[in-house]
Amino acid sequence: MNARSWWLLISVGLGILLNPLNSSMVSVAIPRLQDGFQLDFTAVSWIIFSFYMASAVAQPVVGKASDVFGRRNLFLAGLLVTFAASLFAPVSPSFGWLVVFRVVQSIGTSMMVAVGMALVRIHITERQGTALSVLSIFLSGAAAIGPFIGGVIMYWWDWHAIFVVNIPFVAASFLLAWRTIPEDEPPTAAAGSTSFRTWMTRLDAPGIVLFTAGLIALLVGLLSAKSSGHVSLLHVIVGLIGLLLLAVFVRHELRTASPFIPLRTFAQYRAMTRVNVEFMLVNVVFYSLFFGLPSYLQTVRHVSEFHTGLLMLSLGLCSLVVSPLAGRWIDRSGPRPALLLSAILMTAGSVWIATLHQTTPVIRVCVALAAFGIGNGLNNVGMQAALFKSSPKDIIGVASGLFQTSRYVGTILSSLLIGIVMGGTFSFEGFRIVGVILAVIALSLVFMSLRGKESGPLQQSSRHV
Incomplete structure (x- = not known):
């Protein structure tokens, strides 16, 4: 990749990291928000759920809009929307208004994720596996350090700063994107047919x-x-x-x-549909561990919150270390071998959960976290690469948006799975049952990876899409 491609990657990366950063940072601010607005946990939890819902809906919608209107301007608009939400959220007069600005923030950051992936697909045609690994570092790194940054902010300031901290990232991304993202091609609508009704028809x-x-x-x-x-x-x-x-x-x-989501195209390109299903299942497995293991460590093993945070941080660090290696491997061999190894590691980690006992050595916990972290790093790059290989270029925006929706649906399903199995109280036996369910899901991913068709290195396929 040339220097311009690298700067484009950095500008996109600084924008897309805001979505996972803000989805994870706020988790440590829940107790402070409860005290500040005099609400119970159930009410305050909507500050998290609203972000997930808005992201799940906004990303395919924005992806479709980018396919029609172009991507550069929508990426810049996403930065401006995020900037506005970050300014107004800290001065919210009530919790209801805070949720509103949180939804606006989610829409703005979602605009950058959906459009950013499409920008990389279109403008970086060489070593796309490496490019995706760089974006994965931004996404995984932001999700991994989000709770840590949130904790520091809570220690030194208050929940208001969780929104203000976005502004330097927005400013840096905007300046770089303005200079490095190429201008959009003119809309393909015929002359004289650009009325509001025409655009609404094209958008469906x-x-x-x-x-x-x-x-x-x-x-x-x-x-x-x-x-x-x-x-x-x-x-x-x-x-x-x-x-x-x-x-x-x-x-x-x-x-x-002119469908919003071209279902007939998805039926024609079955590999694209399979990638979305796999990605949803991957996130069910990963986030079930991400949400469940801290409760096991604190409730069953009586590990302190600080040491639990350090152990969970190793999960994200393993993903960060593996991502660039995964990019080089995928550039050479295509995404399917990396996804197969990831599925095997997640199966092993799920079996480990199912065989836990109340005196399991902490070193085994670290080994399991490493297995899931490595698997997550391989998946973050491999799944996006598989989507690029299987998606027609003219619908890459909506395809990338739906791909991210699969992530959020998987995240929500993982939370529901734990809630259904555990009931109102976390239990050790319930967590082992979750492990059995996850092992079955992960094993199905192994079989899906073995059955998936592979067409060689990523660059080779991307030239013919």
């Missing part, structure tokens, strides 16, 4: 509304049940409404001339 506004309403209703039903600790009739009704709206959405997409 009805499809976007159905998708957004259906996914939000489904997630609200699921997450409300999770946060309240029980399933009520209202939760079931809201979830079913979401499923009904998504079914209507599918029917609409199959009939419209």
Whole structure:
């Protein structure tokens, strides 16, 4: 890659890291927010759930918009939206307004993730595995150090600074992106057909509304049940409404001339669909460990919060170390061997969880974390590379957005899995049952990797997409 490509990568990386950074930083601010707004944990937890929901919905929508309107301006717009949310959130007059600005922040950061991946796919045509490993370092590093940064901020300042800390990243990314991201090609709409109605037709506004309403209703039903600790009739009704709206959405997409999500294309490119399913399952496995292991360490092993944080930090550090190595391997051999090794490591780690006992040596905990961390590093690069190999270039925006939605759906499902198995209280036996379930899921990923078709190194395939 030349110098301009590297600077483009850095500008995109500084933007996309804001999404995982802000999704993980706020977790340590929950007690302070409870005290500041005089709310219980269930109410305050929506500061986390709202971010996940908005990201899951916004990324494919923004991806579709980037395919129609171009990517440079949308990336810059995402930075401006994030900047505005970071300024207004600290002065929120109520918790409701804070959630609103949190949703705006999620939309802004999601714009950069969906569009940033597409920018790399289009403008960096050589050594894409290496390029993806660099982006993975930004994404994984931000997720890994987010709780640490949040903890430092909570120690020295207050929750308001969690939003203000975004501003230097936004400024640096904006200046670099303005100089390094090439101008968008002119829209392909015919002359004289650029009316508002024409653009809405090209975007498939009805499809976007159905998708957004259906996914939000489904997630609200699921997450409300999770946060309240029980399933009520209202939760079931809201979830079913979401499923009904998504079914209507599918029917609409199959009939419209310019679909928001080209389902027929996904059916034609089955590898692209398989990648999204695999990525969702990978995140179910990874985040079940990420959410469950700290409770095991503190509740069962009585490890302090500080040492638990250090142990969990090793998970992210292993991902960071492996990511550049994975990029070089994928450049040479394609993504499938790396994904197979990742699935094997996650299967081994899940079996380890299923065979835990109350006196398991801490060194074995570190080995399991290393296995999951290495597997996560391979997956972060390998899955994105597999998506690039399997996606047509003209829909890479919406494909990248749906890919990130798969991540958030997997994250939410992992939280629901732990909640269903554990009930209201964490238990050692329940965590072992989770390990058995994860082992089955991880083993299915092994078989999916073995059955997946591979077409050689990433650069070779990307030239023919």
